[in-house]
Amino acid sequence: MKARICSTSKSGSTLVLSQDKDIDLIELEQLLESVGWTRRPIKLVRCALEHSLFKVGIWRHDRRIPRLLGFARCTGDGVIEATVWDVAVHPHYQGIGLGSALMKYVIDTLKVTGVERVNLFADPDVLNFYIQQGWELEPKNRRCAFCYSA
Amino acid sequence: MKARICSTSKSGSTLVLSQDKDIDLIELEQLLESVGWTRRPIKLVRCALEHSLFKVGIWRHDRRIPRLLGFARCTGDGVIEATVWDVAVHPHYQGIGLGSALMKYVIDTLKVTGVERVNLFADPDVLNFYIQQGWELEPKNRRCAFCYSA
Numbered sequence A, B: 001m002k003a004r005i006c007s008t009s010k011s012g013s014t015l016v017l018s019q020d021k022d023i024d025l026i027e028l029e030q031l032l033e034s035v036g037w038t039r040r041p042i043k044l045v046r047c048a049l050e051h052s053l054f055k056v057g058i059w060r061h062d063r064r065i066p067r068l069l070g071f072a073r074c075t076g077d078g079v080i081e082a083t084v085w086d087v088a089v090h091p092h093y094q095g096i097g098l099g100s101a102l103m104k105y106v107i108d109t110l111k112v113t114g115v116e117r118v119n120l121f122a123d124p125d126v127l128n129f130y131i132q133q134g135w136e137l138e139p140k141n142r143r144c145a146f147c148y149s150a
């Protein structure tokens, strides 16, 4: 999938969605910290990103100081299962459609490669964000989520 | 992680757990079919296995006719997140500890590589199987599972 100009106009500047542009890992951790998540060691993040199916960023387009405003990545085998992680939009830019644009880009990318199922784990306070976009909440007589801290 | 002799003695023959032994994909799909799952195209399964972090099989040890009795695989980035899929033990060999041995092997393998979190989606009728082994059911004020059929 190509880079995509983000169609929201409310941000006041051009925004670009891309999975090819290099991610500055410190900028990424700052973004994830801005939504309240704990910073992770950069070495770990680098390795995790390298072993992801793909990663998507939203940047404010500026030749000199582009800025990362949103992020998501996918792991999985890419044909039967894909799992979405680290979905975040910078607080200053929330509520203007960037999160939906990000998720649409993720799903469209996975449709091109043809994966059968996409999964994710959502924080309870963002359930509606996913439900509005057609995601189905488990368990629906189907599957329950488990985790294990190794 | 090395191959492991399965310590259950109830099966009447030596059982070997290994992530290095080649998986016969037709045998794998027969195993998964035996627990009631729909067969998947072999090409897809091959690709999914190639893009998994690792896969574990349990075999009845027999130089001429080894037989695949159990299976599990993991996807993920291998450092921050890992996800377990396709956990199955052949119905004739259920209830003698193979499922637990399989999951222990998976967790031990992930501990060696040092992943932070392991996740899985369980069918509602096997919740206790995971809970007994120390897995925590989500949501626990934490995360809810979603799926999307692409």
Ligand SMILES: CC(C)(COP(=O)(O)OP(=O)(O)OC[C@H]1O[C@@H](n2cnc3c(N)ncnc32)[C@H](O)[C@@H]1OP(=O)(O)O)[C@@H](O)C(=O)NCCC(=O)NCCS
Residues within 6 Å of the ligand: A035, A087, A088, A089, A090, A093, A094, A095, A096, A097, A098, A099, A100, A101, A121, A122, A123, A125, A126, A127, A128, A129, A132
């Ligand atoms: C969740 C998040 C990515 C949404 O991004 P966003 O750019 O604000 O989302 P959008 O503007 O595209 O919103 C799309 C729709 O979802 C709704 N929505 C957005 N955030 C929501 C939330 N936290 N809870 C419920 N609904 C939400 C919006 O109201 C909007 O609905 P509308 O189209 O009817 O107006 C962003 O709020 C965020 O980064 N949150 C913190 C990190 C986080 O929780 N990530 C998800 C982890 S699972």
Ligand SMILES: CC(C)(COP(=O)(O)OP(=O)(O)OC[C@H]1O[C@@H](n2cnc3c(N)ncnc32)[C@H](O)[C@@H]1OP(=O)(O)O)[C@@H](O)C(=O)NCCC(=O)NCCS
Residues within 6 Å of the ligand: B035, B087, B088, B089, B090, B093, B094, B095, B096, B097, B098, B099, B100, B101, B121, B122, B123, B125, B126, B127, B128, B129, B132
């Ligand atoms: C789930 C499965 C892998 C368990 O394998 P197994 O070899 O029978 O499991 P074990 O013999 O190691 O059982 C370990 C413990 O879990 C319990 N357990 C096993 N299957 C269970 C089930 N379906 N529901 C609840 N508890 C179960 C056992 O009673 C045992 O408890 P005990 O130690 O107190 O006796 C196997 O039943 C299976 O393949 N089922 C069909 C496929 C499936 O549902 N896989 C999981 C998808 S999420």
